Amino acid sequence: MQFVSTKGQIDKLSTPCLILPVFSKGKQTEVTDTFDQAHGKQISAVLKQGDATGKAGNTLLLQMPAGSKTKRVLLVGIGEQGKTTDVDFNKASSASINALKSLPIKSICSALLTVEVVDKNDDWKVRQLVLKSREALYQYTETLTTSAPDAYVLETCQLLVTSDSSAASIDKAATIASSIANGVDSAKKLANLPGNICTPTYLADTAQALGKEHKSLKVTVLDEAKMEKLGMGSLLSVSRGSREPAKLITMEHKGGPASQKPIVIVGKGLTFDAGGISIKPSAAMDEMKYDMCGGASVFGVMQMCAELNLAINVVGVVPSSENLPDGDANKPGDIVTSMAGLTIEILNTDAEGRLILCDALTYCAKFEPDVVIDIATLTGACVVALGKHATGLLGNNDELANELLGAGIKAGDKAWQLPLWDEYRPQLKSNFADLANIGGPAGGTITAACFLSRFTEDYKWAHLDIAGTAWKSGADKGATGRPVHMLSQFILDRC
Numbered sequence: 001m002q003f004v005s006t007k008g009q010i011d012k013l014s015t016p017c018l019i020l021p022v023f024s025k026g027k028q029t030e031v032t033d034t035f036d037q038a039h040g041k042q043i044s045a046v047l048k049q050g051d052a053t054g055k056a057g058n059t060l061l062l063q064m065p066a067g068s069k070t071k072r073v074l075l076v077g078i079g080e081q082g083k084t085t086d087v088d089f090n091k092a093s094s095a096s097i098n099a100l101k102s103l104p105i106k107s108i109c110s111a112l113l114t115v116e117v118v119d120k121n122d123d124w125k126v127r128q129l130v131l132k133s134r135e136a137l138y139q140y141t142e143t144l145t146t147s148a149p150d151a152y153v154l155e156t157c158q159l160l161v162t163s164d165s166s167a168a169s170i171d172k173a174a175t176i177a178s179s180i181a182n183g184v185d186s187a188k189k190l191a192n193l194p195g196n197i198c199t200p201t202y203l204a205d206t207a208q209a210l211g212k213e214h215k216s217l218k219v220t221v222l223d224e225a226k227m228e229k230l231g232m233g234s235l236l237s238v239s240r241g242s243r244e245p246a247k248l249i250t251m252e253h254k255g256g257p258a259s260q261k262p263i264v265i266v267g268k269g270l271t272f273d274a275g276g277i278s279i280k281p282s283a284a285m286d287e288m289k290y291d292m293c294g295g296a297s298v299f300g301v302m303q304m305c306a307e308l309n310l311a312i313n314v315v316g317v318v319p320s321s322e323n324l325p326d327g328d329a330n331k332p333g334d335i336v337t338s339m340a341g342l343t344i345e346i347l348n349t350d351a352e353g354r355l356i357l358c359d360a361l362t363y364c365a366k367f368e369p370d371v372v373i374d375i376a377t378l379t380g381a382c383v384v385a386l387g388k389h390a391t392g393l394l395g396n397n398d399e400l401a402n403e404l405l406g407a408g409i410k411a412g413d414k415a416w417q418l419p420l421w422d423e424y425r426p427q428l429k430s431n432f433a434d435l436a437n438i439g440g441p442a443g444g445t446i447t448a449a450c451f452l453s454r455f456t457e458d459y460k461w462a463h464l465d466i467a468g469t470a471w472k473s474g475a476d477k478g479a480t481g482r483p484v485h486m487l488s489q490f491i492l493d494r495c
Contacts, residue, residue: 001137003130003174005167006109006158011038014069015158016105019076019096021115022047024054026081031114031160035073039064043075053077056084057091059099074099078115086412089117089125093132100154101137107156113170114162123173126159128412130177131184131485133157138185140192140478179307180488183300184481190296191471191479195272195289200239200247200320203269203295207249207318210299214306216255222248227359234338235319235359238352241276241329242322248360251298251316253305261370262313263491266360268353268376269295269320276323276349277331284473291353293470293479294375295320300484305491312495315367319360323352335433339363340455345433353378354437354451361455371400371460373490374452375483376467381444383468391415391469391483394449395462404462404490413486415464424450 010018010031020032022043028036036043042062046052052060058077064070076096079088092112100108113125137154161170190198190206204221211219224245227236232248239246249269252262270291274280280288295318302316330336330349337343339362344355353376364372382392391408393415395401401417408414427439427447435454439447449463469482 001133001154001157003126003157003159003178005161005170005174007161007167010035010111010160012069013109015071015107015109017072017074017100017103017108018070019074019108019110019112021078021092021112022052022054022075023078023081028081029111029114031111031162039068043073046075054079056088057095059095061099076112078112082116084115084117086117086120086128089115089120090128090132090412093129094136097133097136097154106154107158108154109158109160111160113159122170124410126170126173127177127180129159130174131181134178134181134185138188140189142189142193143197176308176492179304180485182307183304183488184484186303187293187296187300187481187484188479190299191290191293193289195322198271198289198292199244200269200271200322201244203271203292203318203320204247204249206299207251210303210306211251216253216306216309217302218252218254220250230363231337231339231341232359232363233336234344235321235356237330237334237336237346238276238323238355239321241324241326244271244322246319246321248363249318249320251302253302253310253314255305255310256313260313262315262367263494264315264317264364264367264369264372265298265301265487266317266319266357266364266372266374267295267298268292268357268374268378269318270353270356271320271322273323273350273352274325276329276352277325278348278350279325280350287471287473287477290471290479291377292320293377293466296479297375297466297482297484297487300481301487301491304484304488310491310495312491314491315369317360317364319356321356323349338455342435342454343433345430345436347436348438351437351448354448357452358455361452361461365458369459371397371462372456373404373462373464373487375464375487377470378465379445379448379467382465385418385445386416386468388468388472389414391486392445392465393417393462394420394446394465396420396453396456397460397462400460400462403493404464404486407490407493408483408486411485411489413483413489415483415486418446418449420446420449420453
């Protein structure tokens with residue numbers, strides 16, 4: 001769906017459907033009041049009757065009289081006048097599209113930007129309206145044959161701007177938001193695909209196709225032979241149990257000067273994780289196709305950078321493998337040697353994400369990065385600690401951590417910082433190797449990050465544990481596309 005600004009008298013708009021905000025308390029917006037006065041105070045009447053409450057996310061569709069240029073009006077609750085929060089606005093944005101997407105219309109006009117949101121500007125409102133609308137419209141269709149997509153498709157959303165708003169700035173914000181939404185959708189698509197389709201080779205082919213589509217992207221794929229020459233014994237130990245060969249995928253967006261040190265983002269790309277010899281319980285094991293959501297988010301962010309041709313250097317790295325039980329798979333007690341030369345005792349083969357990430361993080365040093373951020377569905381302990389709402393954040397540089405926290409707040413894609421103290425490091429002690437790949441049940445998210453920190457000592461680094469935020473289970477099962485928005489905001493802030 002395209003989002004474009006529009007100006008005009010609210011009572012003379014020609015549109016199949018106008019989205020009008022209504023408050024639960026207080027005076028209505030000037031736009032809503034003007035439209036109401038011009039149409040026989042129909043809105044006032046339904047508000048008085050209680051048919052529309054103004055509660056955030058509440059909707060009511062009104063059919064306008066024959067001959068009206070505005071064919072329908074969707075009243076959307078936006079909370080109390082003067083007290084509309086970011087949560088209220090997001091609910092209204094999502095609810096409006098959910099209420100309209102099954103109607104036989106191709107275009108709509110939204111007046112939600114005319115609402116003042118506490119501590120938020122027009123740019124934020126445009127960004128959230130676009131992203132929440134696109135989220136409501138997202139449909140997975142790649143492997144469906146019996147379920148046809150919706151017969152009606154919303155193609156255009158006009159964003160009504162007031163006279164003191166700049167249409168050019170609104171259009172620019174909508175363009176940026178649409179590219180972020182494209183990245184989110186791409187991440188969702190990759191993550192939602194089943195493991196028999198989305199293999200490491202499939203991810204590598206997808207990266208190559210993205211590189212052909214965008215001139216700013218240089219794509220490199222290392223096969224197992226090349227990784228072996230580099231000494232990536234930790235990464236390759238994970239793929240030994242699979243018939244699918246591992247891949248190390250690199251996408252370089254060169255939008256800044258050659259002298260500019262790049263932002264490097266590294267995404268865990270386990271296209272299916274059965275746990276290896278330390279096999280997982282069968283219940284919900286199908287959701288382990290989502291163990292590559294970190295890698296999928298890297299694809300989404302790199303697509304956003306390329307689409308907008310951002311004037312900054314960003315490198316995306318995706319180590320990709322499967323983790324399956326096999327006669328040649330890692331066994332508990334095995335010792336492998338990482339690219340950094342550190343030996344690792346594998347006490348649990350289901351702690352494999354850190355085994356592929358550690359070699360990828362060592363590999364990142366070749367880019368002489370400004371900062372490195374890894375993204376991984378790494379620990380169930382993070383779900384226990386933070387639930388499904390916040391991404392876990394740890395790192396070796398507080399300035400970088402604060403940047404990411406701020407970007408998450410701006411984006412509404414929040415993270416929470418956990419400590420990375422030296423006191424946790426002894427939990428990774430091994431009698432037979434330089435370190436063990438697990439540190440016991442206590443502080444599992446932190447000890448996993450402690451493990452990764454051993455391979456990131458030469459640069460500024462942050463780790464995002466998205467085990468709780470990358471996908472939803474149950475009736476709403478599906479990838480969320482997080483943290484594409486947070487990382488996109490982080491990069492845009494640096495631009």
